[in-house]
Amino acid sequence: MYPANFDYQKAESVDQALQALAANPDLKIIAGGHSLLPAMKLRLAQPPALLDVWGIQEMKGITRDGDMFVVGAMTTHADILRSELPLFPEVAGWVGDPMVRNRGTIGGSLAHADPSADYPAAALALGVEFVIRGLGGERTVHADDMFQGMFESAVQPGELLTHIRIPATIQASAYEKFRHPASHYAVVGVAVARHADGEVRAAYTGAAERAHRLTKLEEAVRNGNTAPTGLVEASDLLGDRFASADYRAHLVDVLSARAVGRLG
Template identity: 55%
Template sequence: MYTTPFDYHRASSIDDALKMLADNPDAKLLAGGHSLIPTMKLRLAAPSALIDISALDELRGIRVDGDTLILGAGVTHAELVYDKTVAEYAPLLPDTARWVGDPMVRNRGTIGGVIAHADPAADYPASLLALGAQFKLKSAGGERVVGVDDYFMGMFQTALKEGEIVTEIHIPRQLGKGAYEKFRHPASHYAIVGVAVVASPEGVKIAMTGAGPKAMRLDKVEEAIGTDLSEENIQKATADVVDAGSLLGDRFASEEYRAHLAGVLTRRALMRVR
């Protein structure tokens, strides 16, 4: 299917993109385009203009500030897989990025695009929840930082306001092991269920994606595990991870099957970080 007619603009800077957004509120930002273009072809989205930000150096780059890893929103999935700084400061991210799409998607798609789109079956939201990430958002009026717990609000819903752009992702240094486990749809490679775990001396943080309108922390399992990562305790804590009635059921998987997958994948991830 063909898209509806639209104008195309290539931004020369973040400020240039923000000005274009202010002048045309119906416009959409284009980075990798792997979520936006298919929805436009199906006419589920019909922006009057696309603002291409894929070539902006301001949105690229990986650096460290103290104990915080800072990712530009334009960093690709492939960069996260192979970058040595990311592997040192947040090893959960490369483990997650390997699961994203296929080689073409990983080489073109960006972490900022995933965050802005907020697909409930995307991989990063679970891992960013477990890592305690923060997002820098910029508009013509200034900048603000929003924590991951407050950013993802629902299915394709975020704390982004009109005229704002995700510019950076800030991640505290990961103190301990991390693992991401996923049962994916065979065609789209999106998560039917995905589970991210970070284990540190203080305990574990566990988050799940694909099973509801947004990624969610598995607080009950975190409390049950505590700092005891023995196989016996993991088996006990993951026997009933989540109530099936609180999960999404669709043509890909029922609520009950997603609840079963949540237990299996949480168990696998926890066994990997022992």
């Protein structure tokens, strides 16, 4: 199918993009396009205008800033896969196929806040920080406050997610996923990370309207229990023709034990 007609603009800098967004609130940001374009072709999304931010070089690449890695939002999944970042390279290997990984971007995926996406669980487990810019200035949002609902993130209209700051002092991490065989999206995914202070953070994705911290798992590991059960209530999870809420709750327990077991 073909998308509905739309206007197209291209930004070469963050400032140019922000000015364009301020001038036209109807603009929809497009980067790699692997989430937006399929929806447009199915007429599930019909934005009247697109703002292409793919060419903004200041939003690409990975650098080190003290105890943090700074990752540009336009950095591709393929670049993440080849990097020395904690956890994210493993997660990137689960994303789509080579075509998606070579064009899709980490920032686009995280800002899109798909409830079945892999990166949000990793972001929560690592405790990453999101750098968001608007015409009024720059702000930093912690991962715990980033994912606010189904396809809803802390990025507000007129703003851009420009960079992600990832702790470089992670001692160990792991991601376990039960994926849908056709779409490869997570039916359930669980991410865990041991931080420099020895504490473990954990999160799950795919099972609810957004990614969530697994605080019961974190507490259990703190108390020496590496294979706890009953980590989430089925009543808090989604059920569909691919997996019931009860089955997803069971998968959270199983995948959590596997992920924690890999921390060593």
